Amino acid sequence: MTDPVAAGLDPLGRWRRFAGDAVLLDGFHALKHAVRFGARVPVAVAVDRRAALALAEELAPDVRDTLDGLLTEVPEATYASLVPRPHPTAVAALAVRPTRAANLERLGRVPRAAPVVVLDHPRNLGNAGAVIRLAAGFGATGVVTTGTLDPWHPTVLRGGAGLHFATAVERVAVDELPAGPVFALDPEGDDLRGVKLPDDALLAFGSERSGLSVELRARADHLLALPMRPQVSSYNLATSVAMTLYHWSAYGSAPPGAPPVP
Known part of the structure; x- marks a missing residue:
């Protein structure tokens, strides 16, 4: 969807108009996903428009016509001036970020x-972006972060490949977490393989360096541990999230013969 006021501006004019409030979609795949999941994209540029549309025809025919109406070809120097570092597809766009109120309503x-x-x-x-991409792929309701990291930071958006628009992404305090039982991953927890993860669960993961915060650990209803070989220190955050979401998606109830959650 384009802005009727900005529609009459040249690509640079439209970019400047929205750059302060919108988020950068860095590359063809980020634009493809954002459009596919309903993002409002007021401006999109490509160094080679025909090549970008050919890529859409091959990989995303469902959004090809929409991209045809959005993409404006610009010189390579103009494109390079709009992005922190050029993407191999030489495509970039701006998208309007969902409001905090809308995200919190969806999460709640x-x-x-x-x-x-x-x-x-x-x-x-980068890990946060990878987690958002995973969550979107598994159809999770959303991803929330606590602490100072901005989940809409440009580097997170790049890692998420435009899939912020396929799920609800927001930063909250621990006391603002959505309702639902909290299953927190911790080395001292019960083996994940014997646990049912309900659809309304909050699946909490601490940082690789320091683990769960005191506040989150106190909020947890259950502590769970991923299976891990002795003397291996930890998994990458995105790997831990992937294993846990896969377990949720594969087992609507605990596997036969597994011990119940205490």
């Missing part, structure tokens, strides 16, 4: 059909 709806992923004081921007 009950009953939920899928869990919310909670990243407790995450540190690595």
Whole structure:
């Protein structure tokens, strides 16, 4: 969807108009996903428009016509001036970020059909982006972060490949977490393989360095541990989230013969 006022401006004029409030979609795949999941995209540019549309025809025919109406070809120097570092597809766009109120309303709806992923004081921007991409792929209700990391930071958006628009992404305090039982991953917890993860669960993950915060640990209803070989220190955050979401998606109830959650 384009802005009727900005529609008459040249690409640089439209970019400047929205750059202060919108978020950068860095590359073809980020634009593809954002459009596919209903993002409002007021401006999109490409160094080679025909090549970008050919890529859409091959990989995303469902949004090809929409991209045809959005993409404006610009010189390579103009494109490079709009992005922190050029993407191999030489495509960039701006998208309007969903409001905090809309995200919180979506996260707070009950009953939920899928869990919310909670990243407790995450540190690595790329890992946060990878988690958002995973959560979108598994159909999670959303991803919330606690602490200082901005889950809409440009580096997180790049790692998420535009899939922030496929799920609800927001930063909250621990006392603002959505309703639902909190299953927090911790080395001292019960083996995940014997536990049922309900659809309305909040699946909480601490940072790789320091684990769960005191506040999140106190909020947890259950502590769970991933299976891990002795003397291996930890899994990457995104790997831990993937294993846990897969377990939720594969087992609507605890596996036969597994011990129940205490």
